[in-house]
């Protein structure tokens with residue numbers, strides 16, 4: 105019988121008595137696994153081999169896991185140092201024990217967060233105790249690491265280890281579990297017969313090569329059929345980050361709703377970030393605690409003089425016959441100070457003032473999807489920088505219904521149809537609303553934005569005579585609702601979850 109090269113090699117290697125996995129056949133025939141998989145399937149189709157499949161779980165230690173298997177877990181190192189320092193007798197200063205333990209950097213945090221959990225002792229008010237009854241030699245995580253390090257990465261290595269320990273080690277990033285499909289082939293009776301009758305290699309070609317093309321041999325060559333089910337090497341190619349993908353999608357949606365895009369500086373004068381928004385200069389959000397000030401240069405040079413005057417007057421005296429100002433100091437130098445913008449409402453102020461693209465006549469719709477910077481404390485829902493979806497609509501008569509309707513239309517494009525509104529306060533909008541959405545897995549309400557109708561005190565100095573409704577929505581929070589992750593750091597920064605980023609399905 106004539107068979108192409110790979111099939112001929114496989115049929116001559118495969119055994120009738122013992123099922124052999126594809127990768128063993130690949131080694132024995134010196135062919136790539138993908139090629140052997142393809143050949144095995146083709147032989148199966150001709151009933152010359154039988155193929156069975158099973159899912160195999162494998163457990164592999166990470167580099168950190170290997171390091172602890174060779175040495176000690178950080179909490180064990182800490183426990184030994186605490187014993188040496190006499191912490192079994194009375195509490196000893198943490199600084200002293202950490203110093204003598206030799207633990208450094210992230211290891212210290214790891215040791216501390218596992219120490220009490222595993223009953224090695226107590227850490228309280230900067231002091232540490234060691235429990236004499238604790239036994240590092242019986243530490244189930246340490247023993248599991250040793251067992252796994254000694255094995256060959258097969259899940260059967262883990263049969264004696266309890267599930268909780270495996271899960272804990274996985275959570276600590278010390279091991280990785282994965283599943284793969286193992287295919288095994290056996291020669292059938294028919295295969296044996298064919299083999300006995302003799303195999304000849306036919307000249308089918310699996311892949312077009314430059315040589316085949318230049319020599320013209322491709323014209324007469326017989327090509328083997330594609331097998332789309334063959335196992336292939338997994339390629340983790342680069343792709344657009346889901347945050348960027350969603351930002352682009354948001355832009356498309358807003359353009360589709362008739363909006364135009366605003367552009368402007370990331371570092372801007374407080375004048376545009378705050379003063380134009382009728383934010384009093386003594387507002388708590390304007391202290392150095394909340395803003396990232398620029399050191400060089402510290403101040404902006406040019407501001408439109410007449411606008412500065414009108415904004416100052418609104419702050420001091422208010423707007424309209426019965427308007428009230430803040431009766432607090434207003435200083436132009438303070439307004440000229442440069443900082444990273446804490447919101448992109450600075451862009452809205454620039455555009456509404458007429459200084460960017462000239463005076464605007466209603467109706468107008470503008471947006472931006474840009475970074476903003478805040479000196480917040482990092483936690484699962486807060487980052488120091490995030491993307492804000494800024495937007496505003498200028499028209500002669502606007503109401504809260506228009507605002508809510510716009511959000512409902514916008515979020516519906518992302519499959520979010522249950523947004524809720526809560527009355528809120530901003531110095532520059534009246535009325536104001538916060539927006540909430542429901543997290544798809546935890547069911548918790550997540551704040552997703554802030555909005556309102558700009559006040560007279562903001563619009564009059566800017567020279568706007570009609571209504572303007574506006575908002576700032578958090579792009580990262582929209583992503584949380586769309587993809588269901590719970591910690592914003594899963595998609596950003598050094599702790600990000602690469603698996604999530606690789607595997608998140610793109611829905612558009």
Ligand SMILES: N[C@@H](Cc1ccccc1)C(=O)O
Nearest residue numbers: 447449554555556574575576
């Ligand atoms: N600047 C607000 C968002 C907002 C913009 C415009 C109007 C109302 C609210 C924020 O950052 O939270």
